[in-house]
Amino acid sequence: MLNYDFSPFYRSTVGFDRLLTLLDKASGADNSQTYPPYNIERTSENRYRITLAVAGFAESELSVETKDGVLTVRGAKDAQPKADAEKREMLFQGIAARAFERRFHLADHVSAVKATVENGLLHVELVREVPEAAKPRSISIQSASPTTIDLAATKQAA
16 A cells, blocks of 8 residues: 655645645545445535445444534444344354444535435435635626826815
């Protein structure tokens, strides 16, 4: 795996420290996690969808939360009742049912608006809503009228 040194950028830029920190974190060891598999897609200019494969998890066993620009998806299987566990003997287990926690760093003004479970897939809908104050706005250009001073009138007043 390649490691990048962002320290030259820290020395020569101002105000990009958050972006560089995110790049540092993204290139770290957190990328080695592969469970559960997921997709990130853009559904329109300002809408995104993260889809995680959560086969075997009930809605009550999943949680989705956002805090400080980080979307966190957790899954934890409820403990099986002892009566069920005693009756069953697992001969082969190919469906993973282990607990997981997956984090996604969100850009500014991106927020999660909806999460649904359908056919073993968890869909998290995201929207980028730029506030009016941050949107570009047009400023009208007005011509400055030159002011003329009548010297004759000022001399008579004096």
